[in-house]
Amino acid sequence: MSALSDETRAWLEKTGFTVKDSELWLAALTHGSLGEKRDYERLEFLGDRVLGLSIAQWLYEQSEAPEGKLAQRLNAIVSREMCASVARGIGLSDHMRISKQARADGGKDSDNILGDVMEALLGAQFLENGFKASRKLIQILWRPALESGAGESKHPKSALQEWAAGNRRKPPEYEVIDRSGPDHAAQFTVRVSVHKVGEATATASSKGEAEKAAAKKFMEKFG
Template identity: 45%
Template sequence: MSDLETWSDEDLGHRFRQPGLLEEALTHRSLGSPNYERLEFLGDRVLGYAIAAHLYRAFPNEAEGQLTRRFHQLVSRQTCAAIARRLGVPAVVRMNGQARADGGADSDNILGDVIEAIIGAILIDAGEEAAMRFIERAWADRLGDIPHVGKHPKSAVQEWALARGLGAPSYELVGRSGPHHAPRFRVRLDVGGHPPIETTGASKQDAETEAARQFLDRIAHGA
């Protein structure tokens, strides 16, 4: 398995049947064509639909103006870029040396476009349900507990640990099981001198989030 396939499995939570789609989604126009622009066009519309449908269901009593304000925040360039950074996109985006030297790998505009292109690529590769699942996972910390959006569990654990001088939490991938089309990832969370927590998930991100949730539950109950 290539490094790119491993990253897709572990961080995106999706194994591409057509790996060329992922490569295209990660390719900046500085390398010519094909690049991510057509997939970004598609993914932008899919993301908009997914977020609008989620807000419509989650806020049945809100007026159109309120829903629109929430929508624009969730699909903004800054939000998309932040999600791309959390998933490790800057390390795998493909561009020429000049574009990279100009800061392209950390540009909000480019990272936002790439994350939308990835959505488009997943839609073509595996259909609407797979694309929707990816959006739900990737935007989970932004959607939070409706109607009051809380911190993502990993952010909450980090803030708790740093406030107590314990250093940053450590997440380690300790195992992988299951068939290629439905892998399971096992992650270990260490926070200071506290007993470690091991959890599994359909992606590395899912497993890390579940470990953080379990840690928060433990400290909430004084364990």
């Protein structure tokens, strides 16, 4: 049976994790492609929730923003891409246990795999050391993301989509309500609406740009 190497244990502890049950941490670093009895999937499920609650609490305490804005920032900070970025920052890929085939397929630099293993490590930290210790470590590892304003500025359509979800509203609906001018200089007018909230319209030289401008107007009016 495989064992956690001294090098990996030292790396975990240097990063800020507290290792007791080495088999648990070995599982957190093990990809399913190896076909071993224990891999990171269950721990990733747990770590995802630990991360979400830790960041949600941090945002609640540090900001007076409304729920929709908090949800927008939370989604950005706990995203798979952000988890993978944190994983790369601590050198996680060097310690992942993954099959040769998955490695050849680019698994060591996959956002999905890196993000999942990062969350699995948080799950192991929670099981061994409790929520308080896990939250403290998350605030250290995620501090650059928290302080960078991640999630505060987004593509208007993405921001509106997340605002609607965060406020428990139906997804925004876009409709082209007018098209004018010749093909080489067409003008599109788009209306975006959110059920039981309101609507906004905008005109631009393409349907996509008109949707973007309408979403921006909607957020300025209702966000």
